[in-house]
């Protein structure tokens with residue numbers, strides 16, 4: 001009896017796996033979004049959440065809906081591209097950035113920066129604030145990209161929830177901020193509206209790290225808390241994209257749980273700061 005139950009469960013898992021693979025293949029062929037090599041456990045959980053949210057009961061039913069209804073694809077995209085972010089997230093990163101990366105940036109007459117996987121923009125606004133306080137913003141162009149067009153709209157608008165400002169002010173102070181954080185925004189009916197001067201040198205654009213190519217050469221690339229959702233193959237592919245997109249002696253800044261160690265490019269970088277995952281391309 002117990003053996004039969006086990007067998008049935010194993011069969012269900014097999015079917016589930018086939019259905020998930022077909023769904024991801026369908027999404028890729030219909031829309032070009034490639035989630036086929038995303039880390040499977042969290043991907044499966046998120047896709048199932050969408051199955052239930054759409055009032056469906058199988059992955060195949062969701063696949064059918066996705067193929068015929070682009071709005072459903074948008075909703076799945078939001079589920080899959082975990083958008084959690086914050087201003088001056090991990091404040092010690094910004095302290096180290098001021099100490100160790102800013103001097104490198106000062107050596108360039110003009111700096112091109114790529115913030116990949118920028119989500120709703122909090123990170124790129126934080127960077128713009130830091131660079132303007134260091135007197136570097138005017139000679140910088142920042143390309144801020146994400147796979148998800150909807151989060152980019154929020155980033156372009158530069159309006160963030162007012163109730164987050166207390167936490168962001170704390171982060172800003174811990175990150176070594178040099179002014180009053182409230183100087184950078186005005187409280188409006190729809191939230192904290194950040195100064196337009198901060199976006200003057202930022203270009204927001206959709207870019208898929210998995211399937212799109214390099215589009216420029218950068219002195220600095222920030223890609224924090226994006227690759228944690230990718231499996232090893234995909235991480236290596238994105239590392240290659242960054243390697244090819246960085247100028248020699250360019251800087252790569254990753255998230256706390258990300259690294260260039262154990263990638264094919266490990267020997268091409270020197271460590272600028274091990275704890276904050278900041279690297280410099282040397283070869």
Ligand SMILES: C[S@@+](CC[C@H](N)C(=O)[O-])C[C@H]1O[C@@H](n2cnc3c(N)ncnc32)[C@H](O)[C@@H]1O
Nearest residue numbers: 081084085117119146147148208209210224225
């Ligand atoms: C957790 S957020 C990180 C935001 C920000 N970098 C930070 O550290 O606060 C991850 C972002 O990566 C984006 N993303 C996921 N897969 C992507 C892909 N293949 N190409 C580009 N962006 C992607 C998501 O849309 C999401 O906005």
